[in-house]
Amino acid sequence: MVDNFTKTLMSNTLNNDLKEQLVANFQATEGRLNGETKSAVHQTRRAAMQNFETLGFPTIKHEEWKYSNVSNLVKQAFDFSVKTEFGENELATLSIPNLEGNVLYFINGIYNPELSNIVSPESQLQILNFGKAVKENPTLLETYFAQYANYQNEAFTALNTAFAHDGVVINVPAGKVVEQPIILRFITDARSINVASQPRNLVVVGKNAEVKIAEAFRTMGENGAFTNTVTEIVVEENANVQYYKVQNDTEKSYHIGTTQVCQKQNSHFYAVTVTINGGFVRNNLNIVLDGQNCEAFMYGLYFPNGKQHVDNHTLVDHAQPNSYSNELYKGILKDKSTGVFNGKIFVRDGASKTNAYQSCRNVVLSDEATMNTKPQLEIYNDDVKCSHGTTTGKLNDEALFYMRSRGIPKAEAQTLLMYAFCEDVISQIKIDSIKEYLEGLIAEKLAQ
Amino acid sequence: MLTITDLQASVDDKAILKGINLEIKAGEVHAIMGPNGSGKSTLASVLAGREEYEVTGGSVDFDGEDLLEMSPEERAAVGIFLAFQYPVEIPGVTTINFLKTALNEIRKSRGEEPLDAAQFLKLMREKAKLVNIDDSLLKRSLNEGFSGGEKKRNEIFQMAMLEPKLAILDETDSGLDIDALRIVAEGVNKLRSPENAVIVVTHYQRLLDYIVPDYVHVLYKGRIVKSGPKELALELEEKGYDWIKAEVAATM
Numbered sequence: 001m002v003d004n005f006t007k008t009l010m011s012n013t014l015n016n017d018l019k020e021q022l023v024a025n026f027q028a029t030e031g032r033l034n035g036e037t038k039s040a041v042h043q044t045r046r047a048a049m050q051n052f053e054t055l056g057f058p059t060i061k062h063e064e065w066k067y068s069n070v071s072n073l074v075k076q077a078f079d080f081s082v083k084t085e086f087g088e089n090e091l092a093t094l095s096i097p098n099l100e101g102n103v104l105y106f107i108n109g110i111y112n113p114e115l116s117n118i119v120s121p122e123s124q125l126q127i128l129n130f131g132k133a134v135k136e137n138p139t140l141l142e143t144y145f146a147q148y149a150n151y152q153n154e155a156f157t158a159l160n161t162a163f164a165h166d167g168v169v170i171n172v173p174a175g176k177v178v179e180q181p182i183i184l185r186f187i188t189d190a191r192s193i194n195v196a197s198q199p200r201n202l203v204v205v206g207k208n209a210e211v212k213i214a215e216a217f218r219t220m221g222e223n224g225a226f227t228n229t230v231t232e233i234v235v236e237e238n239a240n241v242q243y244y245k246v247q248n249d250t251e252k253s254y255h256i257g258t259t260q261v262c263q264k265q266n267s268h269f270y271a272v273t274v275t276i277n278g279g280f281v282r283n284n285l286n287i288v289l290d291g292q293n294c295e296a297f298m299y300g301l302y303f304p305n306g307k308q309h310v311d312n313h314t315l316v317d318h319a320q321p322n323s324y325s326n327e328l329y330k331g332i333l334k335d336k337s338t339g340v341f342n343g344k345i346f347v348r349d350g351a352s353k354t355n356a357y358q359s360c361r362n363v364v365l366s367d368e369a370t371m372n373t374k375p376q377l378e379i380y381n382d383d384v385k386c387s388h389g390t391t392t393g394k395l396n397d398e399a400l401f402y403m404r405s406r407g408i409p410k411a412e413a414q415t416l417l418m419y420a421f422c423e424d425v426i427s428q429i430k431i432d433s434i435k436e437y438l439e440g441l442i443a444e445k446l447a448q
Numbered sequence: 449m450l451t452i453t454d455l456q457a458s459v460d461d462k463a464i465l466k467g468i469n470l471e472i473k474a475g476e477v478h479a480i481m482g483p484n485g486s487g488k489s490t491l492a493s494v495l496a497g498r499e500e501y502e503v504t505g506g507s508v509d510f511d512g513e514d515l516l517e518m519s520p521e522e523r524a525a526v527g528i529f530l531a532f533q534y535p536v537e538i539p540g541v542t543t544i545n546f547l548k549t550a551l552n553e554i555r556k557s558r559g560e561e562p563l564d565a566a567q568f569l570k571l572m573r574e575k576a577k578l579v580n581i582d583d584s585l586l587k588r589s590l591n592e593g594f595s596g597g598e599k600k601r602n603e604i605f606q607m608a609m610l611e612p613k614l615a616i617l618d619e620t621d622s623g624l625d626i627d628a629l630r631i632v633a634e635g636v637n638k639l640r641s642p643e644n645a646v647i648v649v650t651h652y653q654r655l656l657d658y659i660v661p662d663y664v665h666v667l668y669k670g671r672i673v674k675s676g677p678k679e680l681a682l683e684l685e686e687k688g689y690d691w692i693k694a695e696v697a698a699t700m
Contacts, residue, residue: 396536397499398536399536399538401498401499401520402532402535402536402538403538403550404497404519404520405496405497405520405521405523405524405529405530405532406524406529406546406547406550406606407521407524407525407550407551407553407554407557407610408521408549408550408553409521409553410519410521413521416541416546416549417541420538420539420540420541420589421540422540423539423540424539424540
């Protein structure tokens, strides 16, 4: 009889510390679950853990991870106990001004009810933290949890699914327009130790319902942080969802996140992903247009400097006819930073009259910075309109001279031009407090 | 105000200006004419500080200061203004925001207090009337999608806002129909004063019907080969540039 730990060692010669730690932690956690181990959710967790053990962490030999190397991450030791002293005092230093709406705090991945505030009436919006949802609304989880994000083949998604214990479960009943935005703040407190957290979120937006959701990630402290997050969003018929992902982490942080979206017919989904800071960032945004007459918009902005690495992978799967998707990602790279944009568009053979557009534009301000862009179009239908384009260049010298000739100093002219470059993405953010917060962070980052 | 002495400049190692001498006093309007490729726009660009041009000799004195030592923004601060032949479109920056930044930077460099939003808007409305430019245009991204005439009017509007000592109009007439030309010229004339000066760089005489120069200079092969009163422009209009070329050839 070989135990799991030894099996792992045997099955993978590239074994590493983090994987061992995770396996051990999974077993320890399982031991504390008592009766819950028989639940459907836990069966999924267990299956996901097995997948992760088989898959292992991806290396740069894996096509989807060619430019994003996690070899340094997997050698680090992390604390999973998630103890933190974080409270009101710390929050004051990280506050987002004028934040209104339903604001939920997750500290090191764990829901903090004291800091959180839900203002929308329960008739409009049901919000539960994941742990509570497992007990109080198992039907919802059985219907939707892990039905969309690919934990069979994606190592990080498998890992997150195996450790799905906290995060948020949001249910917007059919026909409800949620007036107040939902703002999820994920704060990693790495002041005293390397911290790992794996938030798992599920958002179900019923027929004809509308909601705005923001996920704001923030890391504090000098130690390492590993955040592996998965959010599944189900957009039912004729529903409208605006989704924002905001990242302001630290040089030593690793953020790997997947947002998996399923759209039913006549639905609308808008995503804006803004990466202000982060040592290593990998965002997967996967949208399946599983209905006719859907619209999906994806916008992104990233500003890596120093040695930061930002990788945006998007996938739009046009599974049904007559839908529209459009994406625009923009980046400004400085110093020795690296960026990746990988945009995949699938048009299935039945998906005629598909319109799919993709554009990625970059300004590279240093000879030592690198941007890798890879549009991938796989089209199995003749009756479609698809286009893609990527550009990588410097700031427009003529525009710079024009501004300087009017008295604007060079540095300020550059900042203005960079800000202007971002404007068409920034203007897509429809939650005022988040927009103002980002405008401030972007202005600060560009002036560096 | 401006003294140009034996100015030589090249771009990509090709000599364009080969010894320009020019003296401009406050209150004067000088027209610089000449055939295509004679170096007119190069002269305008060198005065404004465009970096692709390398000054290889000579000097430019502006109110006792060495202009060639200054960055483009410093030149703007001491009162040089170039109205571009091809104004640049800058998506994402509104004309209002752009000009407010520019004006307040210039004020700051002069040790003046910045204008607040209300003061700025008041000044802007006043100056917009001068060049007949619509408010809605100024709220849009700088020059983006503007017609040729709107772009040139926006240049003159910026000039009105920044109140330069020396304005250099680089082919401001190009691409304008006669009505637009008149509006632009009227704007420039309203801004003329005994304290400022204007250099009008143009290929054609027609702009000079509206902005009447005190002196006309003909630039040819990188040198000023002929200077005269405003009548010289009419003569050039009538006879073309061939007789000038012949005169130059005869003296060489």
